[in-house]
Amino acid sequence: MQVKNQSVHLPILTEKQISLTIKREDLIHPFISGNKYRKLKYNIEAAKTQGCVTLLTFGGAFSNHIAATAYAGKVHDLQTIGVIRGEELSQKWKTNPTLKLASEHGMRFKFISRNAYRDKNSEEFRKELESEFGKFYLLPEGGSNKLAVKGCEEIVTAEDIEFDFVCSSVGTGGTLAGIITATKQNQRVLGFPALKGDFLKEDIRNFTPKKNWELQTDYHFGGYAKVSAELIHFINDFKMLTKIPLDPIYTGKMLYGILDLIKKDYFKPKTKILAVHTGGLQSIAGMNANLKKKNLPQITI
Structure with missing residues (x-):
């Protein structure tokens, strides 16, 4: 390093x-x-310790955190899911360098509206995500915990x-x-x-x-x-x-x-x-x- x-x-x-x-x-x-390496270091250790095989996190069109999580998942043999702010991106994400890079490193996306994104930290929304994707290790937006x-x-x-x-x-x-x-x-x-x-x-x-x-x-x-x-x-x-x-x-x-x-x-x-x-x-x-x-x-x- x-x-x-x-x-x-x-x-x-x-x-x-x-x-x-x-x-x-x-x-x-x-x-x-940079800080994305630092933020992911101990979270990935915790995910593996807990037996999680999937990382799920949140971000927008240019998110460094989304790009870094996708690559880190690939390196550590973990699946990654990105909940992306802006449902309009679902039609054009392949022309977005950040999202295209994340996808190439194995990340799957769920695009949601900006209104829905405001409720991303609610218990109800987390249960919806668990119902759709199964068990995952949750990383907050930006990776800060x-x-x-x-x-x-x-x-x-x-x-x-x-x-x-x-x-x-x-x-x-x-x-x-x-x-x-x-x-x-x-x-x-x-x-x-x-x-x-x-x-x-x-x-x-x-x-x-x-x-x-x-x-x-x-x-x-x-x-x-x-x-x-x-x-x-x-x-x-x-x-x-x-x-x-x-x-x-x-x-x-x-x-x-x-x-x-x-x-x-x-x-x-x-x-x-x-x-x-x-x-x-x-x-x-x-x-x-x-x-x-x-x-x-x-x-x-």
């Missing part, structure tokens, strides 16, 4: 006397990369004690909770949600009692999977300058936010920042297809 800390060198960092390092979790694996948090605690290692801030993008909150748990009390953790709103705070508090963290909620670019030409240009420029690819749903927004905060003097001079690259690069192909339809610039692959 190849993970390294990579220093970033940009004029703004020199000007503000800030050190920025990227933890390249995206290099763990081409399909099960206690075992996922345990896996994400392993993102932060002993060598990371030197950093004043540890930053991560936030989807469902499990990754950030694991990072918070693993950091020392003198370190601060910043989360950059990909979704609108402040509702994730309670979810994160359910996983960790520590208080050395906060969410930066101004960098979602309109909400989950929403992008703009400005964000795309930032991602492409960042890759050109640093050779580090970013995804448009999570890490692109996080790095945009970190550098914007640096410009605004949020961090004191001599601050050392560690930003966790949570992977998710598989979503770029699908996003580029959508961007092309909207006559927006493409993300450099």
